[in-house]
Amino acid sequence: MNIKITKAETLKAKPADEENLGFGKYYTDHMFMMDWSVDEGWHNAQIIPYGPIPMDPASMVLHYAQETFEGLKAYRNGDDILIFRPEMNALRMQKSNERLCMAEVPEEIFVEAVEELVRYEKDWIPTSEGTSLYIRPFCFATEAAVGVHPATSYKFMVILSPVGQYYPEGVNPVKIFVEDEYVRAVVGGTGFAKCGGNYAASIIGQVKAQDAGYTQVLWLDGVHRKYVEEVGTMNVMFVVDGEILTPPLEGSVLPGITRDSCIRILRDWGYTVKETHIDINDLMEWTKTGKLQEAFGTGTAAVISPIGELNYKGNEQIINNFKTGPITHKLYETLTGIQWGNLEDPYGWVRKI
Structure with a gap:
């Protein structure tokens, strides 16, 4: 692409305390923006100062929610800048856009936009352990129309x-x-797409969970109301009698890139990974009897997050004495080691830019 660059006149002060960055509180000096129209296709690629977007009040995204987004991270290892599987995010955005009848972003445009902006803003990549530069690509309708x-x-x-x-x-x-x-979603809906509407619909469950003293919500299927699907911000996996169980991708669960990576690693370690329906009643019984040995969520934001307690209909069950299990720990260390460039990448997942 021919990307026009407009440098910000005044640069922001970078966060001084990398140990307390939080998530999504700070934004870099610049952003990437590109337009699509029926007549011209994708055009007008720019890196411009971060700031408000002029929008017509009738912009269709504000009325009919044609919007999709992605999330990935960049890491610094010495002088190297690393990005984890961006082509997978590009392909997922294409499928999301297809579902919402939006213009699809070609993989090469998606990856180049991400890489060029990260390269331009490389001084913003934090270096403390556990930190990274979160990358948020998104696409939305701009036509002014209320039909x-x-x-x-x-x-x-x-x-x-x-x-x-x-x-x-x-x-x-x-x-x-x-x-x-x-x-959260039903088969035939938009559950597999990464679109804002899914998350808007899920906020009420998250609020309920937080009001009850819980970090996140675990969603059940929309038909039988008993099969586990995903956590609000993560896919989910369970270690049951030495096997790993995770809900299948049948249209109502987001096809997570971290999920895919974990399944590949676990199978290479010799574990049996079953993508299968998991009845919440069985899961709670397995937790009670100790058959459920570990549980963890997988996602770009948290990477691997151990689950220590489940509350279903007031029945509270502790998992693995509320401790991080050995498989969960090893998986976290391995995946983050690959992402940060500290371990060998046998899969070719990491791109150096």
């Missing part, structure tokens, strides 16, 4: 944020509330 139809114009943008741990517990076990009143 329901696929928009005829879109923007593709990328913003960056230096971050620490997603959960305040860090890599310690979190408490999960099982939602049995509301549902």
Whole structure:
């Protein structure tokens, strides 16, 4: 691409305390922006100062929620800048955009936009242990119209944020509330797409969980209301009698890139990984009897997050004495080691830019 660069006149002061970055609190000096129209396709690629986006009040994203996004991270290892599997994010965004009848962003444009912006803002990449530069690509409808139809114009943008741990517990076990009143998605809907509407619908469950003293919510399927699907911000896996169980990808669960990476690693270690329906009643019984040995969430933001407690209909069950299990720990150390460039990458997942 021919990317036009406009440098910010005044640069921000970078966070002085990398140990307390939080998640999504700070943003770099610049952002990437590109337009799409029926007549011109993708054009006008720019890196410009971070700031407000001028929008028409009738922009269709504000009325009909044609919007998708992605999340990935950049890491610094000495003089090297590393990004983890960006092509997978590009392909997932294409599928999300296809589902929402939006213009698809070609993989080469997606990856180049991410790499060029990260390279330009490389001084913002934190270096403390457990920190990274979070990358948020997103796409939305800009046509000004209040009739329901696929928009005829879109923007593709990328913003960056230096971050620490997603959960305040860090890599310690979190408490999960099982939602049995509301549902997140159904097969045939947009559950597999990474779009804002899914997350808007899930906030009420998250609020319920937090009000009850829990970190996150575990969603059940929308038909039977008993099969485990995913945590609000993560896919989920369970170690049951030495085997790893995780919900299948059938259209209502997000196809997580961290999930895919974990399955590959676990199978290479010799574990049996079953993508199968998991009845919440069985899961609670397995927790009670000790058959459930470990549980953990997988996602870009948290990477691997051990689960130490489940609450379903007031039945509270502690998992593995509320301690991080050996498989969970090893998986976290291995995956983050590959991502940060501290361990060999036998899969070719890490891109050096």
